[in-house]
Amino acid sequence: MTFHVVGAGVAGLAGALLLAKAGHRVAIHEAAPSPGGRARALPDGTDNGTHALLGANRVALRFLGAIGARDAWIEPEPAGLPVLDLADHQARCVALSPLGWARGARRPGGLTLGGLLALMRLALPGADRTVAAAFAAHPALLRTLVEPLTVAALNTPAEEASARLLGIVLRRLALPGAAKLFVASRGLGPDLVAPAIATLACHGATLRSGARLRAILREGGRATALDFGEEIIALQPEDEVMLAVPPWEAARLLPEVPAPDRHAPILNLHFAHATEGPVRFIGLLGGLAQWVLVRPGGVAVTVSAADDSVGLSDDVAAVRIWPEVREAALSFGLPGDWPVAPPRARAVRERRATPRHGITPRPRPPRRPLANVALAGDWTLPDLPATIEAAVRSGETAAAVLMSAPLPKDPA
Template sequence: MTIHVVGAGLAGLAAAAALTEAGLEVEVSEAAAQAGGRCRSYFDAQLGLTIDNGNHMVLSGNPAVAQYLAMIGAQDRLAGPATAEFAFLDLRNGKRWTVRPNKGPLPWWIFSRARGVPQARLSDYLALAPLLRAKPHQRIGEVIPCRGPVWDRLFQPILLAALNIAPEKGSAALAGQVLRETVAKGAAAYAPRIPHPSLAAAFVEPAVDHLARQGAALRLQRRLTRITSEAGRVRALEFSDGPVELGRDDAVVLAAPPWVATQLLPGLEAPDAFESILNGHFRTAPPQGAPMILGVLGGMAEWIFCFPDRISVTVSGANHLIQQPREALAARLWADVAAALGLGPDLPPWQVVKEKRATFEATVEQERLRPGARTALANLVLAGDWTDTGLPGTIEGALRSGFRAAEILQAHILPSGKDHR
């Protein structure tokens, strides 16, 4: 009995880790030369540094992240403040503020001038409450007024990062789920966490090592080109290195991107519109006392991340920027960084990374296209942040989808819970 996991992004790695924990024989096939999918780190010769393709942030209360890191032995690979703390700067007027929510679910921080959003009234916070009850067919702009100090100075930048699309156009149901799992639970659930020392070192390399210890096979540069089915089951997988016939009890987790999954499974409905993320990396140490994460308003840069050896910038919903020359983008991003952190105007060594299909568009229309994990083939399940996780395209959503795929297969193949290896 073998479970074939196709795709070694975070969804596939989570599924594989959970399946090996259940005692199943697992083989992971990945088309790329490395595991991790869109979450990857690499040595950049232009910078002379190891960088992540993008700045990926998770939250302290993400349950799938905690489960996954514990499973692969990487609980110590996240860094961040002890409590939720969000520093902001408006480049248009130079004003700075830090929002410091309290830990418990009763949000008394909104009444504190030292902790809350500057110039915000109680009514500004309450205006966002309808998002918690949003219906699947509603856009954010139809549910709440997208204006006011709390929206402009806190929730707009946070939801832009979470949804990777202009929030007012995004799915209110997805935004509501994000808020229910974070803000509604208190600051202990949404303290920001950054992979340390790199994205791969936190989420990918420990998973690969864990799978090797568990006896799972990982085959890189092995592309799945065709799925053959018969009588409602997968019978064979055609890989770039040859076909694999499936036994009676074998199964498949298809954890490929949606544009690959729909080619392999004709008739599968999946998201088909995507948003970009733009990242700039600069080889210079941040000034002493700079916040680890700084939200920026009024410029191109949206979030500035300060690492010991570099400063990185993220711009979400970046389809409108993705075709611009990299040199021009680097100059504009550095101008924002220099103004925000009090640095000189000279551009340091830089790299710009364009992730063109970073996430599916978190709109009502694309949300309707997200499939569940189960398929018409009894021994094939789907995984990926683009499946119906109830969350936008996030690390937490990807990991949940992998665990869900593993749960479905375990219930089908291991009803007695016995070790089948």
């Protein structure tokens, strides 16, 4: 009996690990030359894009623990998130959780009692509306807190993003420890993908890269063979398949599966600027960029919901973004030289980084579209934003479904 896992993104890796740890024979098939999917290292070791996790992402953090990588994800800003407002050049430290707002200094700008009530109302059931509509009466809070959180968590502009989904994110942030922010200290390669692959190998799972599933042959509601072009793998009656591919590939392979078809881009700009200090993570308001991750190897800048900027050339993006980075670095006293001229930069454009999280409900695909096939992937859990947390949850759920085991419990 073999469990075939198609797709070695986070969902496939997490699902494969549960299967392999349960003692099953697991074969992972990945189309790209290397694993990781949308959370991967590029051939030169650079991350495709900055990935942050929150304390609220308990299942993702548990997965990091299971692959021995939990300690590699560090909290760069334990005292609160440094945020520079480029409009008025104010630099402050903001608590991401309402629990931290008791201390006035950590409150986001523009927070009033009315704004707090509007945030609390997001938790109430009711018809969905856009985040911008929900905060129309609180423009200052929308600008300083709600819009940046929306773009970071939902990768969708506030004028389009679902207030209901943002409410789910905010409810999770209200728990103790939930708003701690973690980043990979070295990068996604050494701190996520490589440890996952090594752990899987220890449990006997195999990984084949460059193996793109072209078609699923089927008969009587079951998959009978996996067509990889040069190789067709006939499935034995007891074999099972986890399809852990992005939505557009799932829709191509199984056209009857409802899958999101509108996606939002993320632009990451990597500056070749070596620094001396510790890892830092800074938020920007009112600029083109939203997040700056400073690691000794370089400075990575994120523009989420990047519909308007994903088309910029590397040079234009660098010229526009570097002054924002420099001002942030100087405002927060980051060590080293921050020259006026932008260092060499390279952009990574993920045009389909996540589904768009708008107010039209995302389709809810079946867990088992065929008798011996289960679906995984960040997009398969429409009640959650498409993130690493959703990807791990989906992979672990699909593994449990395939093993007819109880669904994994949430960590306490």
